[in-house]
Amino acid sequence: MNYILILGATSDMAYATAREFAQRGWGLLLAARNEKQLAVLKNDLQTRYNVPVHTLVFEAADFGSHADFYSRLPHQPEVTALFFGYLGEQEKAQADWEEAKRIIDANYTGAVSILNLVANDYEQKKKGCIIGVSSVAGERGRKSNYLYGSAKAGLTAYLSGLRNRLTAAGVHVVTVKPGFVATRMTEHLKLPKPLTASPEQVGKAIFKAYIKKTNVLWVLPVWQLIMQNIRMIPEAVFKKMNL
Numbered sequence: 001m002n003y004i005l006i007l008g009a010t011s012d013m014a015y016a017t018a019r020e021f022a023q024r025g026w027g028l029l030l031a032a033r034n035e036k037q038l039a040v041l042k043n044d045l046q047t048r049y050n051v052p053v054h055t056l057v058f059e060a061a062d063f064g065s066h067a068d069f070y071s072r073l074p075h076q077p078e079v080t081a082l083f084f085g086y087l088g089e090q091e092k093a094q095a096d097w098e099e100a101k102r103i104i105d106a107n108y109t110g111a112v113s114i115l116n117l118v119a120n121d122y123e124q125k126k127k128g129c130i131i132g133v134s135s136v137a138g139e140r141g142r143k144s145n146y147l148y149g150s151a152k153a154g155l156t157a158y159l160s161g162l163r164n165r166l167t168a169a170g171v172h173v174v175t176v177k178p179g180f181v182a183t184r185m186t187e188h189l190k191l192p193k194p195l196t197a198s199p200e201q202v203g204k205a206i207f208k209a210y211i212k213k214t215n216v217l218w219v220l221p222v223w224q225l226i227m228q229n230i231r232m233i234p235e236a237v238f239k240k241m242n243l
């Protein structure tokens, strides 16, 4: 049986992705920091799909625990999908290092810490697939969310380098750039409907990207065009814009 390791399994996008894999008979290794929520997910997914579901406690910012966590997995995962992330509050993070650190650790440092281990393992086995959820916010720093954006920019570059390194070993890396998605993370924001995907759309697109070995997945392709245009705005103009 194939297993997928889902890091940040309590995310709405992660749940939708877990359903896509489980309905095709994959076993699930669900890792997150909220044990109660993990138990609810396990019950739900086992009942729906009758596949083995294991739950594991995982805190992205507890770097020292990652090697032990990965070496003790009950099954070797063919696919590792990383969903955890933290939007945080830009203004608060400008004045409060703890908030800035939470954003950086949840979106970048924590990802590097655990994916370094997964990458070395897959490289040695000469198989496997790593799926990382980054963000279009990483395409250009904006005053309204450049702490989150810069951490995601780091993640995007990291995943790109990982893909470049692991291709020779037959290991594939998918970078996911979802655009806006209607999840718990964005429920307080007013998002424009045509630019907003549902978690279910993301889950389906991720499964397809895994099968097709897509390198960079733009869940809503319009976002690729939007970000191309945003990147082309000259800095002299961009710095005066209210973005």
Ligand SMILES: NC(=O)c1ccc[n+]([C@@H]2O[C@H](COP(=O)([O-])OP(=O)(O)OC[C@H]3O[C@@H](n4cnc5c(N)ncnc54)[C@H](OP(=O)(O)O)[C@@H]3O)[C@@H](O)[C@H]2O)c1
Binding pocket: 008, 009, 010, 011, 012, 013, 014, 032, 033, 034, 058, 059, 060, 061, 083, 084, 085, 086, 087, 105, 106, 110, 133, 134, 135, 136, 177, 178, 179, 180, 181, 182, 183, 184, 185, 186
């Ligand atoms: N929603 C969007 O519009 C959007 C757009 C682009 C990219 N993204 C990215 O997509 C991914 C999934 O987000 P989502 O929209 O599905 O939001 P979500 O439902 O809020 O999921 C975020 C997940 O990250 C977990 N998390 C945060 N900090 C963590 C830490 N230190 N250790 C372990 N887990 C941690 C949360 O766990 P808890 O349940 O314990 O808090 C939660 O499961 C994130 O990386 C996000 O940055 C989202």
